[in-house]
Amino acid sequence: MASVEWRRIPTVLYPQEVLDKSFKRASKQSDLVEDPDKYHRVRKQMSRMVQASSDTIAETLLKWVDKWPSLNAQSSFDQALVDAAVGADEYRRNLGAIQWAAERVRSIAGESQSKMLRYRNIEAFHSERRHAYGRMSSIIDQISQNILWLGEARDILRKLPSIDASEPCIVVTGAPNVGKSALITVLSSGEPEVASYPFTTKRLHVGHFDHRRRTYQLVDTPGLLDRPMTERNQIEMQAIAALENIGDVVLFLLDLTEDSDMSLENQENLLAEVSDLLSDKEIIIVYSKADLIDEIEEGNMSVSSTTGIGIEELRLKLIETIDADAVIDPLALPDDWPRVNEEIEPIGSPEEIAKRREKAEMHAPRWEREMQKKKKRRD
Ligand SMILES: Nc1nc2c(ncn2[C@@H]2O[C@H](COP(=O)(O)OP(=O)(O)O)[C@@H](O)[C@H]2O)c(=O)[nH]1
Numbered sequence: 001m002a003s004v005e006w007r008r009i010p011t012v013l014y015p016q017e018v019l020d021k022s023f024k025r026a027s028k029q030s031d032l033v034e035d036p037d038k039y040h041r042v043r044k045q046m047s048r049m050v051q052a053s054s055d056t057i058a059e060t061l062l063k064w065v066d067k068w069p070s071l072n073a074q075s076s077f078d079q080a081l082v083d084a085a086v087g088a089d090e091y092r093r094n095l096g097a098i099q100w101a102a103e104r105v106r107s108i109a110g111e112s113q114s115k116m117l118r119y120r121n122i123e124a125f126h127s128e129r130r131h132a133y134g135r136m137s138s139i140i141d142q143i144s145q146n147i148l149w150l151g152e153a154r155d156i157l158r159k160l161p162s163i164d165a166s167e168p169c170i171v172v173t174g175a176p177n178v179g180k181s182a183l184i185t186v187l188s189s190g191e192p193e194v195a196s197y198p199f200t201t202k203r204l205h206v207g208h209f210d211h212r213r214r215t216y217q218l219v220d221t222p223g224l225l226d227r228p229m230t231e232r233n234q235i236e237m238q239a240i241a242a243l244e245n246i247g248d249v250v251l252f253l254l255d256l257t258e259d260s261d262m263s264l265e266n267q268e269n270l271l272a273e274v275s276d277l278l279s280d281k282e283i284i285i286v287y288s289k290a291d292l293i294d295e296i297e298e299g300n301m302s303v304s305s306t307t308g309i310g311i312e313e314l315r316l317k318l319i320e321t322i323d324a325d326a327v328i329d330p331l332a333l334p335d336d337w338p339r340v341n342e343e344i345e346p347i348g349s350p351e352e353i354a355k356r357r358e359k360a361e362m363h364a365p366r367w368e369r370e371m372q373k374k375k376k377r378r379d
């Protein structure tokens, strides 16, 4: 399941703009009609105007329906965000109305054109065209609230984070000001995307890095996981449940410096709460701002986004924990795999060799972990 590119949702016109654009285009079409006989010319012109305006209206509306992602096909994370941001039922209902209108406008054009075939005077063609325009305008009028809703919803949805449910995702959390956003920035290749959750005014960051053809996404959680349980509402709880669904691992930052708005004790309470909320997830605990702290207890990880201390170790730890680091090409060896000495002949019958290879391939990710461990020891 790919992510929704909320930013790509096209502009929504105002209802009157839809009509203006369509009628203008229709007039241009009518100017193109050439027929020396006035009667035939007017009939063709009026018919073409009805056709062109209904085509433009229907295409405009259907393009919206088409470009707005179908909610049922989305990850539970996206569904929860949309529900919190604009309401999932409203989303479906308004798009349904738009689709209905496109179909109505098409059938109005069909009805009008078949009437024109039966009329026998020029004035009747004109009047039928006016009548059809009136009916189409009235349809747009009926869905004007839906169109306006769509325009406003687009502005909200465009700011939602885009997370690809088919790629691993690291949820970065911890108290405010502990360095979540800064960490996402240093771990990411390129500038993180700035987005927002529907229930907070704080901006969140979505970054990513690639490793062995996989994209590891990082997302922080301002205003979502950094407040006591009692302050959270239903919608936030729904989003948290969805985070649990999309996150492969939770990275919890603890800040020992004076910077954090929360005492270490409160940060630890928060950690207990987050562990409770996301109980199915592996939580990696890391001390932030290592450049400012003297020393931490043996066995704990610390990182500094400012100096880069511990960043690459953390990246490896994340990759290892997610365990999504399967070698896609089973014959590919890790980059630092020692070159096979060409003088060494494989031992055993061809069947035995093949069997050994197969077994080895199955365990490729594990070798890699061994290699990484060895490498770390060497460093
Ligand atoms: N010295 C130092 N400051 C940091 C580090 N990481 C973040 N900060 C600072 O801590 C403050 C909060 O960082 P931010 O990433 O916005 O925290 P967030 O609220 O958890 O996203 C900012 O002023 C950062 O510059 C670090 O590793 N070392």
Ligand SMILES: [Mg+2]
Pocket: 180, 181, 182, 203, 220, 222
């Ligand atoms: Mg932040």
